[in-house]
Amino acid sequence: MAHQIKTKIPNPSLTRLLAIYHLLEQLERENVKSVSSSELGKILGFKPDSIRKDVSYLGEVGNFGGGYEVLKLKDHICGNLGLDRKRRTCVVGLGRLGTAILNYDDLNENGFSVIAGFDSNINKLETITTPVELFPAHEITEVVKKKGIEIGLIAVPARAAQETADRLIDGGIRGIINFSPVAIKAKNNVMIRNLDLLGECMILSTLLAFREKPADQVV
Numbered sequence: 001m002a003h004q005i006k007t008k009i010p011n012p013s014l015t016r017l018l019a020i021y022h023l024l025e026q027l028e029r030e031n032v033k034s035v036s037s038s039e040l041g042k043i044l045g046f047k048p049d050s051i052r053k054d055v056s057y058l059g060e061v062g063n064f065g066g067g068y069e070v071l072k073l074k075d076h077i078c079g080n081l082g083l084d085r086k087r088r089t090c091v092v093g094l095g096r097l098g099t100a101i102l103n104y105d106d107l108n109e110n111g112f113s114v115i116a117g118f119d120s121n122i123n124k125l126e127t128i129t130t131p132v133e134l135f136p137a138h139e140i141t142e143v144v145k146k147k148g149i150e151i152g153l154i155a156v157p158a159r160a161a162q163e164t165a166d167r168l169i170d171g172g173i174r175g176i177i178n179f180s181p182v183a184i185k186a187k188n189n190v191m192i193r194n195l196d197l198l199g200e201c202m203i204l205s206t207l208l209a210f211r212e213k214p215a216d217q218v219v
Helices: 011-029 037-044 048-056 070-080 095-104 107-110 122-127 137-147 158-170 196-210
Strands: 087-092 112-119 131-137 152-155 175-177 191-194
Touching: 011 037, 011 048, 011 070, 037 048, 048 070, 070 087, 087 095, 087 137, 087 158, 107 196, 112 137, 122 131, 131 137, 152 158, 158 175, 158 196
Parallel strands: 087 112, 087 152, 112 131, 152 175, 175 191
Antiparallel strands: none
């Protein structure tokens, strides 16, 4: 029976649920049969009551000896969040980061079928070794339409990010993950996730600095 995908889950809860899901995958590989919310919280750094509340957004899952049955909870999260759906995906910008993403096996193993790669450098396309079909960047719109690609991963320089996004959107893309160091603007109800690697490093550095003693206090 098909699950009804939940749409009214707060973003913090969704983030925790996905973290729980990945941990459950690990526990399943380790042949762990059951786990409590306290154990999940200890490993992930979440409060047990937050975990129980997050899981409750997905409806009744039952319990197993006072905890959750690992396989049952994993499948429950998977079905209710639509993680079992296959998504056709492409990568634009085949520098070091883009090429690494292109050949990242975990994407395909988790339902994200990378079926196309794009780059503006034709010579680069001829030297990359990959089973994924490669195309020049000017063909993005046509290929996205033809192949029914839903998700685009952008790893191009900042100056090319918006133009790249526009080409993907014109092709009918439904969602974009942007690794370029600039925010891109959405249109046509396309969902965009801007992932700023440098920004995240700077945030972490700042948080570490808050924990560190000022230089004049170091013994």
